[in-house]
Structure formats: C-alpha cells, structure tokens
Amino acid sequence: MCLGIPGRVMEVLDGYNGQLALVDVAGVQRKVNIGLLEDGPVEPGTWVLIHMGFALERVDQNGADQAMSGLELMGRGPDSGEPLT
Numbered sequence: 001m002c003l004g005i006p007g008r009v010m011e012v013l014d015g016y017n018g019q020l021a022l023v024d025v026a027g028v029q030r031k032v033n034i035g036l037l038e039d040g041p042v043e044p045g046t047w048v049l050i051h052m053g054f055a056l057e058r059v060d061q062n063g064a065d066q067a068m069s070g071l072e073l074m075g076r077g078p079d080s081g082e083p084l085t
Contacts, residue, residue, distance in 0.1 A: 004049030
C-alpha cells in the first residue's frame with residue numbers, strides 16, 4: 001500500500017474517456033485522475049488512495065480507514081486543521 005489520501009469515488013466524469021472522477025476526500029469533492037487504476041472500470045463507491053491528484057490503488061473501507069489513521073498520526077488528518085491535498 002502506498003502512502004496516500006483515501007477517497008471515495010462519487011462519479012466518473014463524462015468527456016474524459018473514463019480517466020477523471022469526482023472523489024470525496026474527507027467531505028470535500030475533488031477531481032482525481034483514475035486512469036492509472038487497473039482491474040477494470042471504476043464504479044461509484046470505490047475507495048481509492050490518491051497521491052498528487054492520481055488514484056494509484058483501490059482499497060476497501062478498512063484500507064481507507066487505516067490510511068486515514070496513519071495521516072491522523074502524522075498530524076495531517078481531518079482534525080488537524082491541515083489540508084489533506
């Protein structure tokens with residue numbers, strides 16, 4: 001698993017050949033490039049780890065929770081006041 005910010009895909013955006021999605025990151029929706037993900041199309045509800053605006057890995061809810069916990073330990077989580085991306 002890479003060190004990344006967990007986010008949940010809300011929708012794959014039209015007009016970008018399936019390469020761009022709207023992803024919820026700690027309550028904020030961001031456009032994220034999903035073109036590097038393997039294993040078929042990305043569906044809404046899929047959890048991903050994001051690094052530098054690119055979704056690099058699919059994770060499950062547990063993996064997303066672990067990634068967020070790691071960020072919180074480093075002082076970068078939603079309760080720290082610091083931006084996640």
